[in-house]
Every structure is written in structure tokens, then in C-alpha cells.
Amino acid sequence: MPAQGLVNKVMELLMSKRMRQIESFMQSPIETQENVLFDILSHARNTEYGKLYGFNDINHYETFQNQVPIVTYEEFEPFIEKARKGGENISWHGKIKWFAKSSGTTNAKSKFIPISEESLENGHYAAGKMMFALYLNNHPETQIFKNKNLRLGGSSEIYQKYETLFGDLSAILIDNLPFYAELRNTPNKQISLMSEWETKMKAIADAVIKEDIGCLTGVPSWMLVLLNYVLNQTGKTHLDEIWTDLEVFFHGGISFKPYEENYRLLTQKPLNFYEIYNASEGFFGIQDQKDSKDLLLLLDNGIYYEFIPMSEFGSSNAKAIPLQEVEIGKNYAMVISTNGGLWRYLIGDTVKFTSKSPYRILVTGRTKHYINAFGEELIIENAEEGLKRACQKTGAIIKEFTAAPIFMSGNEKGAHEWLIEFEKRPENPEEFAEILDKTLQELNSDYEAKRYKNITLNRLKLNIAKENLFFNWMKERGKLGGQNKVPRLANTREFLEPLLQMNQ
Known part of the structure; x- marks a missing residue:
């Protein structure tokens, strides 16, 4: 068996658990979501928030819907601040060490989203493995596993006033990666976590030009700046003159539509584009089909979803509905409860469903955007x-x-x-x-x-x-x-x- 075939066979075995997980929630979506809801409620029932809203008494979705309020960040912030100051059992069991800092897209105020161990391992990291499992399932001859992943993350800082730490979500993910996963990523952790963007861009370019890059992961706008810088530094016209095995860009954070043509011009051979839908609050969706931009809604990674029809959003009678009540083609504001200790939290994104078997979505915008x-x-x-x-x-x-x-x-x-x-x-x-x-x-x-x-x-x-x-x-x-x-x-x-x- 050729070396690449052997590598992919090993990866298929490693990824088979994730494919079984995906197939399971695709076949039993409502049962999966109910299990997620009652699992995260059980982990938080003895927290300050859980006692305040009677988590111990919640045995049905309708009780959850009636007892627990839908909140914005501003309304939930007092509980986050208590946790940031070192408080234990505030809205999630134990003590939260990490907080993802986000400036948001509609105002300059910083948000600090709690990142628990469960949300890291069972949420973000598990979803990342699902992403690669789905790609391998669609492209069994892929070579990305013998090459490196060029990642573009944010800076990392330690918040000095309190004991807890904060940084960009990407920095938190990079900082907590196990060593064996770190070996397949470039640039190294030290460069990836640099704070000053322009210095960092030069350091990244110097580090990755001589690497064998198979895939890219990052936000389209900033990745494009970096890639153009790399081309300028090398004097090359196309990326595949530098990285002959480059085959896919996993992108998220903002819409790819305004950038797609720019990226198509960067390579001579076609580059695959796969969209992901993740945020500080959680990892929500992954493109699971080669020829469709629809995103498979992830139902088994510690996030319980509800949806408010945008036709009612902002009105006094607006009501969130569970997954089984959504309609295809309608625009919804997304509400999440998570294994990071967010409860009926308005993330600010709007989505519409393109399919209910399985549940697939498109991100349509922001409630304030x-x-x-x-x-x-x-x-x-x-x-x-x-x-x-x-x-x-x-x-x-x-x-x-x-x-x-x-x-x-x-x-x-x-x-x-x-x-x-x-x-x-x-x-x-x-x-x-x-x-x-x-x-x-x-x-x-x-x-x-x-x-x-x-x-x-x-x-x-x-x-x-x-x-x-x-x-x-x-x-x-x-x-x-x-x-x-x-x-x-x-x-x-x-x-x-x-x-x-x-x-x-």
C-alpha cells in the first residue's frame, strides 16, 4: 500500500468515532438535543445560576422554556464577571480558567465568554476532529494528513487584574492543544500567539514558506492579507508554486462570498473551500458536502439550540422554539445553552434552515448587523x-x-x-x-x-x-x-x- 494510502487508512480508523457520532445525531437529532439539554442542566444544577432558576426542577423542555430567561450578553455579564474574578460554581460547575475575549462586530465593548474544559474538549476540539473526518469522508484520496496545517490565530494575553486568563478564542485553542496535535500545525505556538499583527505576519511568513502546507484554517480577510504577503516575499504568482500539495482552505468567522474570487486567483489548480461556523460561544456548524455551502448543524457537542423567528424578534411576544419546530427558509435568531455555562444566550447570529433531514443551515447575518x-x-x-x-x-x-x-x-x-x-x-x-x-x-x-x-x-x-x-x-x-x-x-x-x- 502506498505511504499516503496507509496514512489515510490510519486516519480513517482514528476518525471513525467522529463519523459514528455525526451519523448518530443526523439520524436522531431531536433525541440527541434533548440528551444534551439535560446533560448540561445536570452539570450546572448546583451553581448559582442553576439554583436561581431551579435547574433541579426542570424535567421537560417546557419547564426550561418557562423558568429560564433568554438573555443578551449585557444581561448575563454580572455572572461572567463573578466567574472572571475567580468565583466557583457560578453558571457552570467548578472554576472557569479561560475566557475568550471578543470585541463583537457591532460595538467596541469587549465581551468575555467563559471557556470550560468541557467546551474545549467536547465542543471546539471535538468539532475540529469532525471537520477533518467529514473532509476525509468526502476526499478519501486527500494528502492533507501528511502535510501541515497553516493556522492563523489571534494574540494571547494574561489578564493581570484577576487570576483567570483571557485571549482570542483561537489563542486559547492553540494554547491548550495537546503536543501531538501541535506537531501538525504551523507556525509554532510562540509565533501563533504573538500580539502585534504586522510583526506577527512577517514571522509567520518566514516560518511557513519552507513548510509543506496541505491546508489553511482561518478568517478569510486576514488569511488573504497573509497569503498575499507570502506571495510578495517569495516573488511567486501562485500559492501552489510554494506549496505544491495545498488543497483546502477551512474558513469561518465571516462570510466567504466577498473573498471567494480573490482566493480562486491565488492558485493554478482548484483549491477546495470548506466553511465552518464557530465562535467564542461554541462550534455550531460544518460544511459536510463538497458541492453545497450549507452547514451541518452540530447537535452533539454540548450546545442546546433554540430559535426566535426574526419576524417576531424584538417584540414583547417573541418566543424561542426548539429544533423540531423550525421551518425551512425562515430567518431565525439563534439562542444557545452550552457546556461553557451560557444559558438561553442570544448569540446575535441569524440563520435559516435549508434542510431538516439532516438539519442544515446557512448563516444569514446578525440580529444587530x-x-x-x-x-x-x-x-x-x-x-x-x-x-x-x-x-x-x-x-x-x-x-x-x-x-x-x-x-x-x-x-x-x-x-x-x-x-x-x-x-x-x-x-x-x-x-x-x-x-x-x-x-x-x-x-x-x-x-x-x-x-x-x-x-x-x-x-x-x-x-x-x-x-x-x-x-x-x-x-x-x-x-x-x-x-x-x-x-x-x-x-x-x-x-x-x-x-x-x-x-x-
């Missing part, structure tokens, strides 16, 4: 599809973008204002803007209604950003690095205005 200044309810999914079509029809390639409302003033009607940094500019920006505007009307009936004969909204306004505008803006805000994201859509002009000023 949309434009609805005029009742148009434009979500990120609409924006990304509109940009994709405008690029296809004009030959443009987008690097970064953001959009916000132009509010009505006097007799002047409202509009949406876009700021786009292009990798390749359209020859006719007005044509690009027209295509984008018309596509948004096709995709979103509320936007179409507001645009009808310019009754409420004028046609969108397009601004073209200077080269590296978004990079420089993020740098100025101290937000460089893989865990920080450019705000795409906002209901205010808080992000757009400073960018426009820098663009003058």
Missing part, C-alpha cells in the same frame, strides 16, 4: 449576494466593504451609502451600483417596496475606497488580527463616517 432604517430589513445575506452578482457582471473583485443609511433630511429621501475597496475596480462604477441596487430589490421585497419609484429610498450611493483604507482604519483602532471583523452593515453611521473621513 443589518440596515433597517426605513423598514427595508436588509440583511448581510442580501448584501453579499448583491455584491457577488455585481462583480460577476462587471468583472470587479471586492476586497472589503461596509454600508450604512443616509437618513432623511427635510424633503430629501433616504438611501443606503456603500464604501467598497476593490481588488479590481469595475470599469464603470455607476453600472456596478445600478446592478447592486437592482439585485437588492430582487432579493429583498421590503427594500424593493421602499425603492419603488423612489418613494422612500433613493438609489444607493457608491463610494470607492482608497487602497488599504479598511486595513489602516482597523490598525488605527487597534483591531488588526484574525478575530476582528470589519462591520459590514450598520443601522447607524458610526463606522461609515470615520472611514469616509479617512478616504478624503
